[in-house]
Amino acid sequence: MRRLLPVVLAVLVTAGCSTAVAQKTERFGGSGPFTLVTGRDTTGYLQPLLDRWNETHPGERVTLLELPEAADEQRAQMVANLQAKSDRYDVLGLDVVWTAEFADAGWILPLERGAFPLDRFLPPVVDTAVYQDKLWAVPYTSNAGLLYYRKDLLAKQGFKPPRTWAELREQARTLHDKYDIGGYAGQFLAYEGLTVNFAEAVQSAGGQILSxxxxxxxxxxxxxxxxxxxxxxxxxxxxxxxxxxxxKEEESRLAFQEGRLAFSRNWPHAYGPATTSAVGDKFGVTRLPGLNGPGSSSLGGVNLALSAYSKRQKSAVEFIRYFTGLENQRRVLADGSFPPVWAELYDDPGLIKRFPYLPVLKQSILSARPRPASANYNQVSLVIASAVSNALTPPFTEAGDDVVASMKGQLNEIIRAQ
Incomplete structure (x- = not known):
């Protein structure tokens, strides 16, 4: 009986938890086949994970609907579908900056916090799914920018990985001149990626754009x-x-792994392909540099939300619980090289051996800042990307303070119109 007692208690506790979760999700109705809509899977990791769900849920099969790779284009297609109140999309893979906009428009439904193990997720990641004190999505992947560098070239010059902008500038100029290689690049096309790069520069100088x-x-x-x-x-x-x-992300990734850049700002997904590229074992990663020390990344990632127009909400919510679970999170990293949201995975020795950048990435995520929770974020991003793009393009006729002052004025107009 003594040996059986812990087992009985465990069963009762598990049953109690299952009942509690069921009670928290019972307000969602509708079961059956549903869809997951998200950006294009460039690694091929996603369908095998969906197949695992489909094998055990033959009556609730999930179909993957892939949107373009660029976040701006993904948003445009999702918004068009939701504005039409179409039920074609059930589970939405949202960029973390869209939470406020989609919630404010009534396109997604709030979720019960207690139905998900949010206390085991990285805290900044959970914040991206909360708007006006409600949970509107569940974190699925996280992201923070990293600095990729050619460790072989740095070693030849006796350089250590740069921690400040001044060090990056000195090293990039030296390597550019000596090895006829591009010094540094990020994502500088006039789109959301440029907004991210600029926001990181402002944060790394000790500032911010919006509250x-x-x-x-x-x-x-x-x-x-x-x-x-x-x-x-x-x-x-x-x-x-x-x-x-x-x-954009792919162009900068290819430039670095083809040996055309000494330094590159990119997301962690670029790590895996680089290991099998021309740079092979010649590169390393570190935190983004800043004005006076390590800088601050923008917090990226994807959250899973429930469409307000879905007719299969119960199945969709159960899928979100399944897909953001610990075992799938391990596969998201192991098979797709995407940063998980469960904190404990960043301290797993086996995963660190396979993905040596995890400790650096964890620190980058914990020190990253979410982009503003603005219902008009798309307009905010367009203003920033346009202004910064003009400033970066020759002949460099606009003074930096004029660019920033004009940008601030436009942003004030957007915020006042909310």
């Missing part, structure tokens, strides 16, 4: 100009190549 709740423009012109000057200076001096004005 945390997205209701005020809190941009300090001097700090924002410092961040902008870091980028424009690289283009003026040539250690950021002009071709990177057309770079």
């Amino acid at each position: 945390r709740d997205g209701t005020q423009v809190t941009m300090d012109v001097a700090r924002a100009k410092t961040g902008l000057d870091f980028l424009t200076g690289g283009f003026r001096e040539g250690w950021i190549p002009q071709e990177s004005l057309s770079f």
Whole structure:
């Protein structure tokens, strides 16, 4: 009986938890086949995970609907579907910056916090799914920018990985001149990626663009100009190549792994392909540099939300619980090289052996800042990307403080119109 007692108690506790979860999700009705809509899977990891669900849920099969790779295009297609109140989309893979907009528009439904193990997720990641004190989605993957660098070239020059912008500038210029290689690049095409790169520069100079709740423009012109000057200076001096004005994530990834860049800012998904590329074992990763030390990344990732127009909500919510569970999170990392949201996976020795960047990535995520929770985030991003793109493009006729002051004025108009 003594040996059986713990087993009996465990069964009762498990049953109690299952009942509690069922009670928290019973308000959602409708079962049957449903869809998951998200950005294009460039690694091929996703369908095998969906197949595992389908094998055990033959009456609730999930179909993957892939949207374009670029976040801007994904959002446009989702918004068109939701504005039409179509029930074609059930589970939405949302960029973390869309939470406020989609919730404010009534396109997604709030979820019960207690139905998901949020206390075991990285805290900043959970914040991206909360708007006005309600949970509107469940974190699925996280993301933070990393600095990829050619450790072989740094070793030849006796350099350590740069921690500050001044060190990055010195090393990028030296390697550019000596090895005829591009110094540094990020994502500098005029789209959401440029907004991210600029936001990281502002944060890494000690500033911010909007308040945390997205209701005020809190941009300090001097700090924002410092961040902008870091980028424009690289283009003026040539250690950021002009071709990177057309770079999104894939273009910058390819440029680095083909050996055309000494340094590259990118997300962790670029790590796996680089290990089997021309740079092979010649590269490393570290945190983004900043003005006076390690910088601050923008927090990226994907959250899973429930469409307000889904007719299969019960199946969709159960799938979200399944797909954000610990075992699937392990596979998201192991098979797709995407950062998981469960904190304990970043300390797993087996995973660290396979993905040596995990400790650095964990610190990058914990020190990252979410982009503003603005219901008009798309307009905010368009204003920033357009202004910064003009500043980075020759002949560099606009003064940095004028660019920032004009940007701040436009942002104020957007926020006041909310």
